[in-house]
Amino acid sequence: MTVEITRLANGLRVVSQHMPHLATVSLGIWVASGARHELAHEHGMSHLLEHMAFKGTARRTAQSIAEEIEQVGGELNAATSLDATFYYARVLKDDIGVALDILSDILQHPLYSDDELEREREVILQEIAATRDSPDDIAYDLIQDAAFTGQPLGRTVLGTPASVTGFTSGQLRQFLTSRYRAGRMVLSAAGHVDHAALVRHAEALFGALPPGEGTEAVPAKYVGGMRLSPKPFEQAHVIMGFEGVSWRRPEFYPAQVFSGLFGGGMSSRLFQEARERRGLCYSIYSSTWGLADTGLFSVHAATGSDTMGELVEVVRDEFARAAGELPSQREVDRAKAQLKAGLLMSLESSAARAEQLARQMLAFDRHITADELIERVEAVTPQAVRDIAATLVTGSPMSFALVGAGEKGSTYAQLAERRASA
Numbered sequence: 001m002t003v004e005i006t007r008l009a010n011g012l013r014v015v016s017q018h019m020p021h022l023a024t025v026s027l028g029i030w031v032a033s034g035a036r037h038e039l040a041h042e043h044g045m046s047h048l049l050e051h052m053a054f055k056g057t058a059r060r061t062a063q064s065i066a067e068e069i070e071q072v073g074g075e076l077n078a079a080t081s082l083d084a085t086f087y088y089a090r091v092l093k094d095d096i097g098v099a100l101d102i103l104s105d106i107l108q109h110p111l112y113s114d115d116e117l118e119r120e121r122e123v124i125l126q127e128i129a130a131t132r133d134s135p136d137d138i139a140y141d142l143i144q145d146a147a148f149t150g151q152p153l154g155r156t157v158l159g160t161p162a163s164v165t166g167f168t169s170g171q172l173r174q175f176l177t178s179r180y181r182a183g184r185m186v187l188s189a190a191g192h193v194d195h196a197a198l199v200r201h202a203e204a205l206f207g208a209l210p211p212g213e214g215t216e217a218v219p220a221k222y223v224g225g226m227r228l229s230p231k232p233f234e235q236a237h238v239i240m241g242f243e244g245v246s247w248r249r250p251e252f253y254p255a256q257v258f259s260g261l262f263g264g265g266m267s268s269r270l271f272q273e274a275r276e277r278r279g280l281c282y283s284i285y286s287s288t289w290g291l292a293d294t295g296l297f298s299v300h301a302a303t304g305s306d307t308m309g310e311l312v313e314v315v316r317d318e319f320a321r322a323a324g325e326l327p328s329q330r331e332v333d334r335a336k337a338q339l340k341a342g343l344l345m346s347l348e349s350s351a352a353r354a355e356q357l358a359r360q361m362l363a364f365d366r367h368i369t370a371d372e373l374i375e376r377v378e379a380v381t382p383q384a385v386r387d388i389a390a391t392l393v394t395g396s397p398m399s400f401a402l403v404g405a406g407e408k409g410s411t412y413a414q415l416a417e418r419r420a421s422a
Contacts, residue, residue: 002017002018003016003017003369004016004017004018005366005367006195008199008203008207010206010207010209010210010211011182011183012183012185012187012202013185013187014186014187014188014198014199014202015186015187015189015357015358015361015367016188016195016198017190017193017353017354017357018192018193019190019191019192019193019353022093022191022192022350023093024091024092024093024191024192024350025091025092025099025189025190025191025192025350026088026190026191026349026351026353026354027090027091027099027100027187027190027191027193027198028086028089028103028187028189028354029086029087029103029187029206030084030086030185030186030188030361031085031086031180031184031185032184032214032362033046033085033179033180033214034046034080034081034082034083034084035080035081035152035155035156036082036152036153036217036291037083037179037215037217038155041163042171042175043155043159043160043163044159044164044167045171045172046085046175047158047159048120048121048124048159048164048167049085049172049176050078050079050080050085051078051120051124052110052112052116052117052120053078053106053107054066054076054078055111055112055116055119056110056111056113056116057106057109057111058105058109058111060102062116065102065106069089069091069098069099072091073095074090074092074095075090076088076099076102077089080157083217083291083292084362086358087107088351089103090350093193096189096198097201100201101205103205104206107180112172114169117167117168117169121165121167124158124159125161125165128158128159128160128161131156135231135233135235135302135403136237136300138229138237139229139238139239139300139401139403140239142227142229142402143227143296143399144156144296145227146223146224146225146226146227146400147223147224147225147241147296147399148220148221148294150223151218151221152217152220153220153291177210178215179215180209181209181210181214182206182209182210182211183214184214186357186358186362187202188355188358188361190351190353190357191350191354219293220291220294221294222243222396223397224242224243224396224397224398224399225397225399225400226400226401226413227400227401227402228401228402228403228405228410228413229402229403229404230409232406233403233404235302235404236303236304236305236404237302237402237404238300238302238303238308238311238400238405238412239298239299239300239400239402240298240299240312240319240398240400241297242296242392242393242397242398242399243294243295243296243392243396244288244289244294244295244296244392245288245290246290246291246294247292247363248290249290251388252290252295253376253377253379254380254385254387254388255290255297255388255392256339256377257332257336257339257384258288258322258335258385258388258392259286259287259288259297260334261327261332262318262322263284263287264285264335264338265338267334268285269318269322270284270286270299270301270314270315270318271284271285273314274301274311274314278310278314280303280307280310280314281303281307281311282302283302284300285299286300287300292363297392301315305404305406308402308408308412309408309411312412312415312416313415319392322389323386323389323390324390326385326386327386331382332381332382335385336377336378336380339377340377340378343373343377344370344374347370398416398417400413400416400417
């Protein structure tokens with residue numbers, strides 16, 4: 001299952017992995033332009049642009065886009081993240097040309113008609129409203145704002161009702177022209193795909209994309225702080241976080257292993273202490289994500305408002321223990337096994353392979369093999385895990401978000417801040 005890479009004359013990178021045992025292909029265009037690339041007056045435009053791509057082109061109506069892909073039994077979708085926007089499809093191996101023609105059309109010849117724009121605004125306003133009914137979504141919005149206050153990374157991907165309702169068709173076209181440049185885009189495919197044929201399609205359909213890199217993201221600066229929401233829910237949701245590790249740094253893999261042993265599964269420290277021994281919550285977990293210049297390590301849990309104080313104490317004390325003591329080799333080996341298994345299991349999916357290839361090309365401009373990734377995980381030692389835990393806890397101020405605890409929220413936040421670094 002060899003990975004092949006070709007760069008077109010305009011800078012578009014084409015990468016594919018042939019999986020001959022499959023009868024399908026997952027493919028798409030990944031653009032290194034997401035929410036963090038927006039200026040303040042553009043907040044939410046990346047997401048709106050993604051929605052509007054499916055609302056008609058010079059050759060296709062919104063309905064014909066849907067009918068054409070489904071006529072061949074395919075799937076078509078898109079998503080926006082902090083650092084990228086991607087448009088992807090899954091089709092039978094003989095229908096790659098259909099999928100690529102649609103993707104090319106919606107990215108290069110969208111209409112952005114006023115009628116469709118008005119309708120899609122309402123859809124996104126409903127999407128924003130839905131997040132306000134979700135304590136999880138509120139908590140994650142708050143933790144981002146606390147960690148990266150006043151920056152693109154601290155804003156929501158969806159935008160606000162005010163920003164979304166203010167965008168015009170002309171602004172969308174200008175945003176597309178300035179951000180969607182070939183040098184910031186990757187065409188990635190995995191499955192039953194022939195690379196030479198894929199390149200021929202790419203040259204014919206995407207060869208006219210403007211070259212160049214487009215707008216760079218504003219460098220991030222982790223800040224930290226406390227955010228509370230008094231909105232009532234049946235449970236109170238808490239997220240406690242610290243500045244994480246960029247994927248460019250060698251400590252990224254120890255951070256991943258630490259997250260696994262700290263809160264990554266049923267055998268993790270947080271799950272065993274908070275749920276199994278004390279019965280404080282149904283679910284508690286840690287996560288770590290990295291970007292080119294920063295990252296965020298966080299712990300998320302939910303419990304009743306009367307037990308939130310004890311839960312915060314448990315998390316605080318476990319952070320202090322992780323920063324002060326070496327983990328056992330057994331713990332580290334178990335976390336590494338989980339990480340390796342998750343990686344290899346995900347790669348059984350052609351969609352996951354296509355996304356991984358695209359993200360690696362955007363981040364490193366090369367393919368990183370599974371063997372290389374596993375080698376980096378295997379190299380993590382207990383000392384490296386302890387060092388990264390200490391760096392996380394003492395190297396930056398805490399970010400704290402709490403939803404649904406009412407007047408006790410500030411008390412719990414102050415409790416969380418009394419940690420190893422105090």
